Amino acid sequence: MxxxxxxxxxxxxxxxxxxxxxxxxxxxxxxxxxxxxxxxxxxxxxxxxxxxxxxxxxxxxxxxxxxxxxxxxxxxxxxxxxxxxxxxxxxxxxxxxxxxxxxxxxxxxxxxxxxxxxxxxxxxxxxxxxxxxxxxxxxxxxxxxxxxxxxxxxxxxxxxxxxxxxxxxxxxxxxxxxxxxxxxxxxxxxxxxxxxxxxxxxxxxxxxxxxxxxxxxxxxxxxxxxxxxxxxxxxxxxxxxxxxxxxxLGPEALQAERKQRNAPLLVLEGVGFGFEAIPSKTGLSPDGQHFQRAMREALQQANCQPHEVDALVLHSPGTTAGDAAERRAVHAIFSGQLPACTSNKWLVGHTLGASAALSLNYACELLLGAAPAALPFATWINEHPVQKPLRRIMVNAAGFGGNAASTIVALAD
Missing domain, CATH: 3.40.47.10 (Thiolase/Chalcone synthase)
Known part of the structure; x- marks a missing residue:
């Protein structure tokens, strides 16, 4: 290794x-x-x-x-x-x-x-x-x-x-x-x-x-x-x-700190990127090819399989086309067996360049035990609620120009 x-x-x-x-x-x-x-x-x-x-x-x-x-x-x-x-x-x-x-x-x-x-x-x-x-x-x-x-x-x-x-x-x-x-x-x-x-x-x-x-x-x-x-x-x-x-931290330092700490330790396991060359700089492919590439790369960096991801914090900005493309991309990566899904944009809006960081911070809170509220409107996201203790979360982000990125954050083993 x-x-x-x-x-x-x-x-x-x-x-x-x-x-x-x-x-x-x-x-x-x-x-x-x-x-x-x-x-x-x-x-x-x-x-x-x-x-x-x-x-x-x-x-x-x-x-x-x-x-x-x-x-x-x-x-x-x-x-x-x-x-x-x-x-x-x-x-x-x-x-x-x-x-x-x-x-x-x-x-x-x-x-x-x-x-x-x-x-x-x-x-x-x-x-x-x-x-x-x-x-x-x-x-x-x-x-x-x-x-x-x-x-x-x-x-x-x-x-x-x-x-x-x-x-x-x-x-x-x-x-x-x-x-x-x-x-x-x-x-x-x-x-x-x-x-x-x-x-x-x-x-x-x-x-x-x-x-x-x-x-x-x-x-x-x-x-x-x-x-x-x-x-x-x-x-x-x-x-x-x-x-x-x-x-x-190297592996020895990580293990030593885990033994000394009383609190959980959060680790960034992977940051993946995807790009799709699309004719419209405001559009994206129907199945979110850039999302798929980013998620696959993040999984590869984290050396984990899709079933090892406990939850997804979706990019999902509330746009009809964007939300649908990300949903199809998630189904493609997780073979239809979706982990728990959630989003924070219904609470903070779309903060453009800050949005991915705010989503990651939200994921960190979930890993540390925070319980997210169900979204107070009809949405497919509520069909996959966060119900169990979480060890690993993937966070998605995307923007105009065909860019997408995914990050995996986890509790240290």
Whole structure:
């Protein structure tokens, strides 16, 4: 067995923020977390972060002069990354007060963050300023490049390693995660902060989603995002972030830690990717060929068979064609014997480049014993409920352009 196969990538910490606040699983009796946003004469449901998390975000913005100019996407990523580092123990009092630390082996920490659109709000502000005033400030370019997402997370962590930003539409977070896993297994880094962040709730972005004809016709209080329900399309845009503190452990170190720990240890077993060259950049094949490739690759990396997967967290964004294609792909991989199936988009909406990371965080909570609520509408997903203790979960993601990705997370044996 090669060193590559024997290396374990453990999740030391996790941080997230979404329409559920900092939770990954909603209480069974929860009401719809969505709110209404005015878009012209229409009201569009959106998954915006709650008031308490909004206060945290604004407090973070005021914490340092440099933070006041950052896009909301970057700030959401900073919030999630700080929580992940705190859980992992990769922090100091200086870091928590907003001053980067120098005592955490900073050179060994690498950052990899995915975002489909990056600094959406700031870009639109600068562009509007140019149209109205004919000029833009010098900071416009550095504040709106995709690379500034990961670089600010790295700055806040006191990292001296690489800061990598990824954009591959709605599978961006898993692109970041896959890169982290590859670097860790190759010995190019010892610690990684990896995940995704997105703040797309601008009028222009909402108008783009509505122009596609996929936006939900239901009100915010009606559970407007309905994965697996069929027609009509029920896509709902959300904002959020999730970041993971990852570390590489050899087999001896993994076994020694398992003996010492009283808590379960989560391991990333595989990150697979799939692509299909389709004529329409917004479409996908009816049987989700890119999903199938991604799931097969993840299974191969994890060295496990389909029947060893206990549950699936589906990408399932509530679009008729997308949901149906993923369902056919899942049936093809699991030979019709589906494991338990669930989704979190009915609770947080589709957060674009952050969606895969939020789904993975949800999967982690399920592995640690959280009980998901049944989806409160008619959907095929409820035909495969999560009922038994879970050891291994596959998480799917896909996006425009034919990209798909699948990740397998498990409790360490």
């Amino acid at each position: 090669t060193d590559f196969a024997r290396t374990a990538i453990v999740i030391r910490g996790r941080g997230s923020v979404s329409a559920l606040g900092t939770a990954a699983v909603a209480p069974v009796s929860a009401a719809s977390p969505f709110t209404a946003r005015s878009l012209g004469a229409q009201q569009a449901p959106v998954g915006s972060i709650p008031a308490a998390e909004e206060e945290l975000l604004q407090a973070l913005r005021r914490q340092q002069p440099a933070f006041r100019q950052l896009d909301r996407t970057v700030l959401l990523g900073l919030l999630a990354a700080r929580t992940a580092r705190m859980q992992a123990g990769w922090h100091s009092e200086d870091e928590l007060s907003g001053n980067p630390s120098s005592d955490m082996q900073a050179a060994l920490l690498t950052v990899s963050i995915g975002s489909s659109r990056g600094a959406t709000g700031r870009f639109e502000e600068f562009h509007n300023s140019y149209l109205t005033e004919g000029s833009v400030p010098a900071a416009a370019s550095p504040l709106t490049t995709l690379g500034n997402v990961a670089s600010w997370v790295a700055f806040d962590a006191g990292s001296q390693g690489a800061a990598l930003s990824h954009s591959s539409t709605c599978s961006s977070a898993f692109q970041a995660l896959g890169n982290a896993v590859a670097w860790l297994r190759a010995g190019m880094a010892q610690r990684f902060l990896a995940g995704g962040t997105e703040a797309p709730l601008t009028n222009f972005t909402l108008a783009q989603m509505q122009a596609l004809g996929i936006y939900s016709p239901f009100g915010a209080e009606q559970w407007p995002c309905q994965p697996g329900a069929g027609a009509p399309n029920t896509f709902v845009l959300g904002e959020g972030a999730a970041v993971f503190a990852l570390e590489r």
